[in-house]
Amino acid sequence: MPPIKMKNGKAATLPKHAAAEGAKPASKPAKGRTAKPRPLTRIQREKQDIILEAALDVFSVYGFRGSTIDQIAEVAGMSKPNLLYYFPRKEDIHRRLITELLTTWLEPLRALDADGDPIPEIRSYIRRKIEMARDYPRESRLFANEMLQGAPHIIDMIEVDLKNLVDEKAKVLEGWMDAGKIARTDPYHLIFSIWATTQHYADFDVQVRAVLGKDRNGEGRFEDAARYLEQLFMAGVLSPRKKGA
Amino acid sequence: MPPIKMKNGKAATLPKHAAAEGAKPASKPAKGRTAKPRPLTRIQREKQDIILEAALDVFSVYGFRGSTIDQIAEVAGMSKPNLLYYFPRKEDIHRRLITELLTTWLEPLRALDADGDPIPEIRSYIRRKIEMARDYPRESRLFANEMLQGAPHIIDMIEVDLKNLVDEKAKVLEGWMDAGKIARTDPYHLIFSIWATTQHYADFDVQVRAVLGKDRNGEGRFEDAARYLEQLFMAGVLSPRKKGA
DNA sequence: CTAACCTTTTTCCAACTGGTCAAAATTCTT
DNA sequence: AAGAATTTTGACCAGTTGGAAAAAGGTTAG
Numbered sequence: 001m002p003p004i005k006m007k008n009g010k011a012a013t014l015p016k017h018a019a020a021e022g023a024k025p026a027s028k029p030a031k032g033r034t035a036k037p038r039p040l041t042r043i044q045r046e047k048q049d050i051i052l053e054a055a056l057d058v059f060s061v062y063g064f065r066g067s068t069i070d071q072i073a074e075v076a077g078m079s080k081p082n083l084l085y086y087f088p089r090k091e092d093i094h095r096r097l098i099t100e101l102l103t104t105w106l107e108p109l110r111a112l113d114a115d116g117d118p119i120p121e122i123r124s125y126i127r128r129k130i131e132m133a134r135d136y137p138r139e140s141r142l143f144a145n146e147m148l149q150g151a152p153h154i155i156d157m158i159e160v161d162l163k164n165l166v167d168e169k170a171k172v173l174e175g176w177m178d179a180g181k182i183a184r185t186d187p188y189h190l191i192f193s194i195w196a197t198t199q200h201y202a203d204f205d206v207q208v209r210a211v212l213g214k215d216r217n218g219e220g221r222f223e224d225a226a227r228y229l230e231q232l233f234m235a236g237v238l239s240p241r242k243k244g245a
Numbered sequence: 246m247p248p249i250k251m252k253n254g255k256a257a258t259l260p261k262h263a264a265a266e267g268a269k270p271a272s273k274p275a276k277g278r279t280a281k282p283r284p285l286t287r288i289q290r291e292k293q294d295i296i297l298e299a300a301l302d303v304f305s306v307y308g309f310r311g312s313t314i315d316q317i318a319e320v321a322g323m324s325k326p327n328l329l330y331y332f333p334r335k336e337d338i339h340r341r342l343i344t345e346l347l348t349t350w351l352e353p354l355r356a357l358d359a360d361g362d363p364i365p366e367i368r369s370y371i372r373r374k375i376e377m378a379r380d381y382p383r384e385s386r387l388f389a390n391e392m393l394q395g396a397p398h399i400i401d402m403i404e405v406d407l408k409n410l411v412d413e414k415a416k417v418l419e420g421w422m423d424a425g426k427i428a429r430t431d432p433y434h435l436i437f438s439i440w441a442t443t444q445h446y447a448d449f450d451v452q453v454r455a456v457l458g459k460d461r462n463g464e465g466r467f468e469d470a471a472r473y474l475e476q477l478f479m480a481g482v483l484s485p486r487k488k489g490a
Numbered sequence: 491c492t493a494a495c496c497t498t499t500t501t502c503c504a505a506c507t508g509g510t511c512a513a514a515a516t517t518c519t520t
Numbered sequence: 521a522a523g524a525a526t527t528t529t530g531a532c533c534a535g536t537t538g539g540a541a542a543a544a545g546g547t548t549a550g
Contacts, residue, residue, distance in 0.1 A: 043497080061394050065311035069538060082498055084539065141393050144448070148386050148393075149306050151451045159455045166456045183480075188457060189473035196445035197438045203389070204441075206396045210403045211411045212433060228434035232481040235428075288517085288527075314508060327528055329509065 047086055051076050055093045060141040063149065064094050098146060098153055101139050106165055108132065109191070114172040118181045122237060126229055129198035134222040140202035166191060182237045194233065201225050292331055296321050300338045305386040308394065309339050343391060343398055346384050351410055353377065354436070359417040363426045367482060371474055374443035379467040385447035411436060427482045439478065446470050 054076035058067045069090050073083040087093045108128040112121055133140055151158055166188065173187035201208060201222065209217035216224075299321035303312045314335050318328040332338045353373040357366055378385055396403055411433065418432035446453060446467065454462040461469075 041496080047497090063308050063311050063390075063393075066308050067310075068536080070536085079499065081500085081539085081541095085497070088539085090538065144389065144393055145308075147449045147452055148308075148389055151455075155451065155455070158452055162452070163456050163458065167458075185476055186469060186473045188461075189470055190477075192445060192449075192453060192456075192470075193442045193474065193477060196441040196449075200437060200441035204392045204437075206400065207392055207403055207407070208437060210396075210400070211408050211437075213408065213412075216433075224431060225434055225437075228431045229438065231430055232435075232438060232477070236477040236480040286518090286526080292527090313506080315506085324529065325508085326510085326530080330527070333509085335508065 044086070047078075050078075051083055051086055051093065052097060056097055056138050056142060059094060059097060060138040060145065063145040064090075064153075095153060097142060099157070101143060102154060102157055102161070104136075105132075105139065105143060106162065109165060109169055112169050112172060114175065118176040119234070119238070122182070122233065123230055126194055126198065126233055127226055129194060130201065130222055130226045130229065133198050133200075133202035134219075137202035137205060140199050144199065144203045185236070190237070194229075197229055197232075198225075289331070292323075295323075296328055296331055296338065297342060301342055301383050301387060304339060304342060305383040305390065308390040309335075309398075340398060342387060344402070346388060347399060347402055347406070349381075350377075350384065350388060351407065354410060354414055357414050357417060359420065363421040364479070364483070367427070367478065368475055371439055371443065371478055372471055374439060375446065375467055375471045375474065378443050378445075378447035379464075382447035382450060385444050389444065389448045430481065435482070442474055442477075443470075 051072070055067075055072045057075055058072045061067075062071075067090075069083060070080055072093070073080045076083060087096075108125055111128070112125050146152075146154060169191065170187035173182070173190065176182045177184045177187075208221065212221055296317070300312075300317045302320055303317045306312075307316075312335075314325055314328065317338070318325045321328060332341075353370055356373070357370050391397075391399060414436065415432035418427070418435065421427045422429045422432075453466065457466055
C-alpha cells in the first residue's frame with residue numbers, strides 16, 4: 001500500500017497562470033480599441049495574489065453573498081479602497097478564483113489515461129482526488145459553495161467543458177468495461193461517487209473530525225480515507241467477467 | 246430490485262414537533278418566572294410554517310450570512326416587520342430549522358438495526374438516504390451550508406449527539422464484521438462514504454444534471470443512483486471470510 | 491531634480507441590513 | 521356588539537455594504 005505522498009503543506013493558491021481578464025487599475029484611457037494589456041508590474045502581481053489568497057479564505061467559508069469586501073480586505077491586510085484598486089468589483093475577485101479553480105479541479109480526471117492500466121488508473125485518480133481534498137480544502141469548499149447556490153457563475157462551464165470531459169472519460173471507462181477489464185457499472189455515477197467521497201473530506205471536515213474524535217482526527221485521517229476508498233472502489237470495480245446482472 | 250417508493254412530492258418542511266424554544270410574540274409581560282408557554286394559535290402555527298418554509302428556501306441556497314430577512318419575508322409573502330413578529334431574530338429562524346433538521350437527518354442511521362440482517366439493513370439505509378436527497382434537497386443543502394462554514398451553530402450537537410450515534414452504529418457494523426457477515430473495513434469511513442455519495446445528489450444537483458445531460462436528468466436519475474450505489478456498496482461490503490489483507 | 495506614473499489613503503455616498511415602535515386593522519371572546 | 525387580544529402595517533433608525541472620487545504619497549526614468 002503506497003502511502004500518499006504529501007505535497008508542500010503550504011497554503012498556496014492554485015496555479016496563477018496569466019492575468020486572465022480585467023483587473024486593470026485605473027490607467028490612461030487606453031488608446032484606440034485594442035488596449036495593449038501591459039504586462040503587470042511585480043507589485044501588481046504580488047498584491048493580486050495576496051488578495052486572491054484572502055478572498056479564497058473568505059469566499060470558501062461564507063459563499064459569495066455572505067462575504068464582504070471589508071472582510072477580505074482585512075484578511076489581506078489592506079484597506080477596502082486599496083483592494084478595490086486591484087479588483088474593481090467584488091465579483092471580479094470571485095470570478096478569477098472560480099475559473100482558475102475549475103481548470104485545476106479537473107486536472108486529475110483529465111489525467112485519466114485511456115491507454116493506461118484500468119485498475120491503477122482508477123486507483124491513482126482516487127488517490128489524487130483525496131490529496132486535493134487534503135491540500136486544497138478551501139478550493140473544494142469554494143466549489144461546493146458555488147454548487148449549492150446552483151452554480152450561477154459557472155453554469156455554462158459546467159454544462160460545456162465539464163460535461164464534455166466527463167462524457168469523454170465515461171467512454172474510456174465503458175471501453176474498459178467492454179474489454180472486460182473492469183466490472184460493468186454506470187460510469188457517470190462511478191465518477192460522481194468518487195467526487196462525492198473524496199471532496200466530502202474537505203467540505204465536511206468539521207463533521208469528519210468531530211465524529212472521528214480527538215484520537216483519530218489527526219492528519220492521518222486522509223490516509224485512512226484513502227485506504228478505505230481504494231478498497232471500496234476496487235471491490236466495486238474489480239471482478240470483471242461478471243457481465244450484466 | 247425494489248424500486249424506490251416515492252413519498253409525497255409535496256415540499257413540506259420536516260416534522261414540526263412541539264413549538265421548540267422562543268418565538269413568543271409580544272404578549273403581556275408574562276407574570277412571575279414560569280411564563281406559561283400558552284399553546285400557540287392556529288394563525289401562529291400557520292404563519293410560522295410559512296416562514297420556515299420560505300426560510301428553508303433561502304437559507305439552503307445562500308447560507309445564514311448570505312440570506313436576508315427581506316428576502317425571506319418576500320418569499321413568505323409578508324412584510325419584514327410581520328415576519329419579525331413571529332421570529333424576533335434572524336437567528337431564531339435559522340436555529341429552528343437547523344435543530345429540527347438534525348433530528349430528522351439522522352433518522353435513517355438511527356433505524357439501522359443491530360438485530361436485522363446486515364446486508365438488507367445496509368442496503369435499505371442507503372436507499373433511505375437517497376430518498377432523502379431526492380425528497381428533501383433543501384434540507385440537505387442547508388446542512389451542507391452549515392458544514393462548509395464550520396458548523397458554528399451546531400458544532401456541539403455534532404460533537405455529542407452525532408458522534409455518539411455514529412460510534413454506536415460503528416460498533417454494530419464492527420459486530421457484523423466480527424461475525425463474518427460483512428467484509429471488514431473501517432466502519433466510520435463506510436458511513437462517511439454513504440453520507441457523501443447520497444447527499445451529493447442533493448447538494449451538487451446542478452452539476453449532476455448538467456453532466457447527465459438533458460436526456461438523463463429526469464427524476465429517474467435518483468433511481469439510477471440508487472441502483473449504482475447499492476451495487477457499489479454491496480460489492481464493498483459483501484464477500485465475508487476475506488479477513489485482513 | 492522633476493515630471494509622469496503608480497499606489498494608497500481619506501472622505502463620502504446611496505442602497506441595504508437587521509431590527510424597533512406605535513398605530514391601525516383584524517380576530518377572538520364574551 | 522363591545523372590549524380585549526392578536527396580527528399587520530408604515531415610518532423610522534443606526535450600522536453595514538459595495539463602490540466612487542479625489543487628493544496625497546511613492547517610484548522611477550529622464
